[in-house]
Amino acid sequence: MTGCIRRILAVAGNTFLEAVRQKVFAVLLLFGLVLVGGSNYFTEFSFQEQFKFLKDLGYASMGLTGLLIGLLGAAQLIPGEIERRTILTALCRPLRRWEFIWGKYLGLLFLLFLMMGIMAAAVWAVLHWKEAQLIAAEGRDPAVADLIRAEARDPRMVQAVLLVGVKLAVVAALAVFFSTIATSTTFVVAMTLMVYLIGHLQSVAREQWLESGVATRWLVKCFLVLVSLLIPDFNLYNLIDEIVAGNAVHWNSTLEVTGYSVVYVFILLGAATLAFEGRDI
């Protein structure tokens, strides 16, 4: 078992190293940080609105930067290795194909979590900077100062960051799955983006069809069930919007979504292993 973990970690480490040594990822991270930092200069609103805006843009930047890094990273995972033929010298070793896939996935996840850690720290820093600014400007009244502190030090930030993280983990697993059946990096990016969009729209479409009565036909029902099983429902992660809006989101809901994500990650990586096992290299 030690050898198995060592091999997975070797692939993960190499994937991570490859990504961090590429300039494009640093540029994307910089782009995300500029978005987060730039949001601090929108000062035309009340302090509650300013904090809401900062959090909204902060989490959205994390999600967008993560999506771009995840897509670009995943696109290079297996098709990139096949194109460069570096996969030959890895898979001819006593390395099982599922170990290779898990290693690639974990490497990508390390990268995404590193990026999220840096960006979460940036969001936290911007919120505290804004807190100091607003208390200096409007916080003579202790009640107002307490409200500003409460907005800036919102503990629900942990929930929001966790939700962004698990959403990106599912996107990365999707990209890994497509990378095992793809022959080109473009295919991986296009398919992952397509499923990502369908995942956002599927629950809305399903509700509309159910309301319109079309879904009473068994064929349509089967199709809807199939789509909802095969494609993760990305609307579940809209809990982040509730957190930004200041609504209470119970930890149970956050953990349920986390559990749902973990199940999908295992299903997608299992499917990726099956697809990759019989593939000629």
Added chain:
Amino acid sequence: MTLAVQTQGLRKEFALGWFRGRLLALEGLDMQVKKGEVFGLLGPNGSGKSTAMKMILGLLRPTGGRAEVCGHRAGTISARRQIGFLPENPYFPNFLSGVELVRYYGRLSGMGGRKLEGRIGELMELVRLGGEAGKRPLRTYSKGMLQRVGLAGALVGDPEVLMLDEPTAGVDPAGSREIRDLILELRERGKTVIFSSHLLEQVEDVADRVIILHRGKKLREGRLVDLLSKKGEWQVRVQGLEEAGRRELKAWLEKRGAQILAESAPRERLEEYFLRSLPEEMRK
């Protein structure tokens, strides 16, 4: 007889896509490689050499037949533990340094800790990339250096069998000689080496036995000494014989019914001449 690699009726067809049929890349290859042998797979491009190697490595699944490595079915983990592989062109992650590459391959082979670090040092010395050269990024390496570091990577798990796909393709004569010397050194250490090449002169220098493939079919197989010896001819090289002595020898041979087919001063091979022309430090 202990066999390192054995194939029976090994066959591979590739699907060319919808409604485009199939391509037969290798047709029923039977091959036996003994332990400690240097074995050459010869043939022009597209003859099936790399396909055969990839099936032995488990990278391609055979359409028919079977392959075994040291008694284990090809493609299984136990079979892959016995093989080291150097691909045709230096396909390595070029963001790594030489040492990092060998360490990565060592970890993929399940190694770690001091044992791995010791092995890396030993191998980098063996392929003459010790010291600063091993710390440079691979993108700054010459093709010969890449092949040598690839060889270190192939050897890191201490495999029984080494498979080298066109190891000297695109490498200059000095680099080519280094790789050839390394192959001979590995044979000295008891390793089995299977290599493919279309550079026949180089094969001649190192291989014990060869198979000649053409369009996926085996044309010939045997020991080089048997395949290349001209039956009924005899050759002798002498030194210090004057013109009068030569005439006398020729007359003696003709008197005994022998026909002199060729007579010339022996020539050096161009590669040897080229290497001898280089300054001493560049020959190493």
